[in-house]
Amino acid sequence: MLRYLPVLLYVGLVIYALADMTQRPDKAPYGVPKWGWAVIIVVVPILGAGAWIVLSKFYPDQPTQGRTRPSAPDDDPEYLAWLRDQARRRRQSGEEQGR
Template structure:
């Protein structure tokens, strides 16, 4: 059972590395030519595919582009929203202070006496 699992893993790794090598552009292949990598991957189980995955391909290229969002991503990052919120809070505190309703201090952060 264990030998069968090792054989299946070896074949899967070889197929994966071979497909990756064949699909890789020639200018991103390091070390030896593509045809030599293919021979190495096919003829040396485990060693060939692992060597290809570790050193055979230049993987330092630019990261895949993500769609760029315009403007802030959340309300707390929007300076206009924060400015309006601050103005609303100040106006509400002034209105509470002018009404004199006796519900407590105009500033909720101020402790009661």
């Protein structure tokens, strides 16, 4: 069983690298097309998968043209302004009812 361990580790490494590579949004991550990375990972034993893993860990994805929308409501300046406006209206309506 111990003699199969290197083969199992290699297969696991290749599967991990291929899965990580296919999930990248770029069509050519790190300057190489995805099909090229697939060939490198499968054909070059250990070095291909190792190169992908090293590059993906030390050089993560760069943001694609900035965020167009806030990720949460409290990051959105328009939403925060709307909340302040609602609070002001509630205060004004409460003051008018009290008079």
